[in-house]
Amino acid sequence: MTTTSAPPEPPRPKRRVGDRIFAGSATGAGILILVVLAGVAAFLVSEAWPAVTAPAGDIPGGDGLTAYIAPLIFGTLLAAVIALVVATPLAVAIALYITYYAPRRLAAGMGYVIDLLAAIPSVVYGFWGIAALAPAMVPFYVWAEEHLSFIPLFAGPASATGRTMLTAGLMLGVMILPIISAISREVFSQAPALHREAALALGATRWEMIKMAVLPYGKSGVIGGAMLGLGRALGETLAIAIVLSASGGITFNLISNSNPSTIAANIALKFPESTGLDVNTLIASGLALFVITLAVNMLARWVVNRRADFSGAN
Amino acid sequence: MAKRIDVSDLDIYYGNFLAVQGVNISIEPRSITALIGPSGCGKSTFLRSLNRMHEVIPGARVEGKVVIDGQDLYGADVDPVDVRRQIGMVFQRPNPFPTMSIYDNVAAGLRLNAKKVKKAELDDLVERSLKGANLWTEVKDRLNRPGSGLSGGQQQRLCIARAIAVEPEVLLMDEPCSALDPISTLAIEDLMTELKERFTIVIVTHNMQQAARVSESTGFFNLAGVGQPGRLVEFNPTEKIFSNPDEKATEDYISGRFG
Ligand SMILES: Nc1ncnc2c1ncn2[C@@H]1O[C@H](COP(=O)(O)OP(=O)(O)OP(=O)(O)O)[C@@H](O)[C@H]1O
Ligand SMILES: [Mg+2]
Numbered sequence: 001m002t003t004t005s006a007p008p009e010p011p012r013p014k015r016r017v018g019d020r021i022f023a024g025s026a027t028g029a030g031i032l033i034l035v036v037l038a039g040v041a042a043f044l045v046s047e048a049w050p051a052v053t054a055p056a057g058d059i060p061g062g063d064g065l066t067a068y069i070a071p072l073i074f075g076t077l078l079a080a081v082i083a084l085v086v087a088t089p090l091a092v093a094i095a096l097y098i099t100y101y102a103p104r105r106l107a108a109g110m111g112y113v114i115d116l117l118a119a120i121p122s123v124v125y126g127f128w129g130i131a132a133l134a135p136a137m138v139p140f141y142v143w144a145e146e147h148l149s150f151i152p153l154f155a156g157p158a159s160a161t162g163r164t165m166l167t168a169g170l171m172l173g174v175m176i177l178p179i180i181s182a183i184s185r186e187v188f189s190q191a192p193a194l195h196r197e198a199a200l201a202l203g204a205t206r207w208e209m210i211k212m213a214v215l216p217y218g219k220s221g222v223i224g225g226a227m228l229g230l231g232r233a234l235g236e237t238l239a240i241a242i243v244l245s246a247s248g249g250i251t252f253n254l255i256s257n258s259n260p261s262t263i264a265a266n267i268a269l270k271f272p273e274s275t276g277l278d279v280n281t282l283i284a285s286g287l288a289l290f291v292i293t294l295a296v297n298m299l300a301r302w303v304v305n306r307r308a309d310f311s312g313a314n
Numbered sequence: 315m316a317k318r319i320d321v322s323d324l325d326i327y328y329g330n331f332l333a334v335q336g337v338n339i340s341i342e343p344r345s346i347t348a349l350i351g352p353s354g355c356g357k358s359t360f361l362r363s364l365n366r367m368h369e370v371i372p373g374a375r376v377e378g379k380v381v382i383d384g385q386d387l388y389g390a391d392v393d394p395v396d397v398r399r400q401i402g403m404v405f406q407r408p409n410p411f412p413t414m415s416i417y418d419n420v421a422a423g424l425r426l427n428a429k430k431v432k433k434a435e436l437d438d439l440v441e442r443s444l445k446g447a448n449l450w451t452e453v454k455d456r457l458n459r460p461g462s463g464l465s466g467g468q469q470q471r472l473c474i475a476r477a478i479a480v481e482p483e484v485l486l487m488d489e490p491c492s493a494l495d496p497i498s499t500l501a502i503e504d505l506m507t508e509l510k511e512r513f514t515i516v517i518v519t520h521n522m523q524q525a526a527r528v529s530e531s532t533g534f535f536n537l538a539g540v541g542q543p544g545r546l547v548e549f550n551p552t553e554k555i556f557s558n559p560d561e562k563a564t565e566d567y568i569s570g571r572f573g
Contacts, residue, residue: 104372194409198473201367202423202480203399212422216413 041290048284050277058277061248069285074250075165075260076289079240080233082169082254087177088226094177095184100210111185118178126242129171134162134243137170141255152252159257163245166254171243172236176229183228187221188214220303227300234293240265263289317383317483317514318343319364324378325543326356326363328371333359335543337378339533346506346515348525348552351535352567356544357518358406360535361486364516365401366394382484399426402482406489408469410461410476417457419472420444423480439479447475448505467498474505478513485509487517491524503528522568526556534564 056064094114098107141164145156195213204212246261261269263285271282319341326334334356341347349357362368363376366387380387387397410419420440424431431439440457444450449471453464461472470490477485487506491499499521506515506528519525525532533549548561559565 192409194405194407195411197367197370197405198409198411198476199422200370201365201398201403201405202426202476203395204426205395208426212411212414216411 044283044287044290047280048287049280051280051284054277054280059281060278065281065284068281069263069288071248071250071260072263072266072285073288073292075246076234076262076264076292078165078252078260079169079172079244079262080230082166083172083176083233084226084230086170086173087180087229088222090173091177091180091225091229092184092222094181095188096210096214098181098185099188100206100214114178114181116178117174118182122175122236122239123242125171125175126239129167129239129243130163133171134164134167136162137164137167138162141166144255153254155253156255157257158255159245161245161257163243163257164255165244165259168240168244168259169254171239172233175236175239176232179232180222180225180229183225184218184222187218191217223300223303227296230296231293234289234296235264236262237264237268241268319484319514319516320379320381321364322379322381324360324363324376324380326359326368326376327374328359329373332543334363334535335545337546339546339549341514341516342531343514344510344512345530346510346517346528348529348532349516349518349535350520350522350525350532350567351544351547352537353520354544355535355537357535358488359544360546361488361516361518362403364484364486365403366397367403369394399423399480400482401484401486402477402480404470404473404477404485404487404490406492408466408473408493410464410469410472412460412462414461415458416453416461416464416472419461420475420479423476426480443475443479444472446478446505446509447471448501449475465498467494467501470494470498470502471505474502478509482513484514484516487515489518489520492520499524522556526552532556534559534561534567536563536567 051059051065054065056062056067059065059068061068094110098110098114102110138158138160141156141158141162144154145158148154149156191214195217196209199209199212240262244259244261244265245257246265247258248260249258250260251258267282267286270278274282319339321337321339321341324334324337325332326337337360349361351357359368364380364387368374368376376388382400386392410416411422414422417440420443421436424436424439441450441454444453449468452468453472461469464472470493474490491502494502503524506517509515517525517529529552531549532552532555534547534555535544536547537544548555548559548564550560554560555564556568559568
């Protein structure tokens with residue numbers, strides 16, 4: 001970029017080649033991701049449109065699109081929420097143990113084992129869920145139906161196979177545990193020594209030090225990790241398709257054989273044998289999942305930013 | 315409540331590395347004791363061994379005795395948490411808890427002691443501590459704002475308020491003014507002179523004038539050579555140290571003819 005013209009131009013700030021290449025490729029990558037995202041959204045909307053406009057009777061189930069998708073959304077959220085409720089406290093506890101309590105050697109070993117959980121393919125989780133977890137849960141379901149059936153969650157009848165919403169949620173919980181605990185571990189270990197020492201010098205016990213200097217610092221990281229986990233739980237397909245015995249319908253009953261399916265699992269199971277409007281309907285449910293995931297992420301950002309003033313960043 | 319500190323034959327280690335060797339010192343109550351010496355000679359290390367903060371670092375340990383009014387700090391039945399509640403500490407870099415408001419920062423230590431303190435009582439204590447640290451007028455209208463929003467000098471005074479709020483017997487300060495401008499430094503020196511009515515104060519400083527201005531006694535730490543442990547070379551009344559020290563090394567260091 002050399003100009004040969006005579007009139008003296010103000011000298012332009014010199015930009016080095018490496019700098020320009022990097023700036024260009026970074027901008028390109030940023031634009032590319034937006035284009036891909038817009039493309040996916042446009043595809044989903046255009047393919048879903050026929051299902052949105054079709055007469056109610058033509059949609060599978062015969063009661064219209066909303067009636068078809070609602071139970072799926074419900075099932076998706078329910079499974080993910082169970083997973084999150086089970087996995088988050090456990091992950092935080094594991095992360096705290098590894099970073100502040102475990103002897104060094106053990107901590108490193110435990111870290112590897114947890115990370116290994118993330119490397120297991122979801123088919124394997126599915127087999128584990130149906131072959132090991134589900135049967136193991138059956139006695140609990142029977143017991144819960146007998147003693148806890150006054151709680152709607154345990155209304156029963158207890159599943160004999162164990163392929164229930166609770167089993168699916170627990171399995172998802174194990175699957176997202178490594179994500180949440182890895183991120184929590186990372187942020188906990190970065191809690192500044194400056195503030196940890198401030199707490200200890202005030203006469204804090206180790207647990208008090210964690211409450212004063214580690215948890216507040218790591219909170220937004222934990223929320224971020226939980227949201228990543230939630231994202232995975234919402235989108236999990238194969239393991240749910242294998243484990244969950246789905247028959248549709250909205251119910252909070254977690255221990256029976258009739259459960260709502262989840263969006264992703266439903267698409268995976270139905271797609272191969274669908275044609276025409278059925279495909280459009282499935283894509284419409286996919287669009288719903290897209291929107292939910294987006295909403296969850298925005299909510300997470302809002303939560304993380306709400307007390308930005310008091311975050312460790314300033 | 316100020317207490318005297320007697321240290322005898324104290325060796326301080328990081329793992330196998332002997333950082334400070336053979337310290338003997340008697341620190342008078344209700345006085346300011348300054349510790350000076352070149353970088354890396356173990357002033358911070360020694361200071362942190364006085365409230366058992368040293369052992370927070372993995373592998374760090376001490377041998378020898380630290381006795382505070384007759385009680386052996388490193389006795390087998392002594393809980394380091396209790397020691398740190400009695401012996402407060404102010405660090406080189408101001409370190410208010412960034413996730414807490416100014417009010418909560420000052421109240422942090424009080425809440426730790428797990429006693430249920432009434433709101434009115436707590437308000438009172440927070441006000442008194444902030445006044446004690448000469449910070450009250452500057453922050454009384456924004457007690458609920460984060461402490462990290464204050465200037466460096468204000469943050470350091472906030473840390474002092476936090477430390478004195480729990481009424482410790484001894485206050486340890488590790489270069490508390492090194493990140494501050496001369497005016498804030500003066501404010502903190504004035505504060506120390508007020509605080510010594512109630513507390514025993516030990517301060518590490520690289521600023522000779524500061525040591526000369528505020529302290530009654532001064533200890534000079536030095537390294538015998540590279541890789542050698544730091545030692546307390548001389549401990550005397552400040553006037554003597556700065557006019558007529560016993561040791562040649564002290565005189566060289568103070569007059570800048572060092573090394
Ligand atoms: N966390 C640590 N692990 C291992 N060695 C350490 C650690 N902290 C300090 N040391 C070593 O102990 C010795 C004394 O260090 P110390 O920080 O007490 O010096 P200092 O007198 O406070 O220096 P300065 O004036 O620069 O603050 C040094 O040799 C230092 O390298
Ligand atoms: Mg130091």
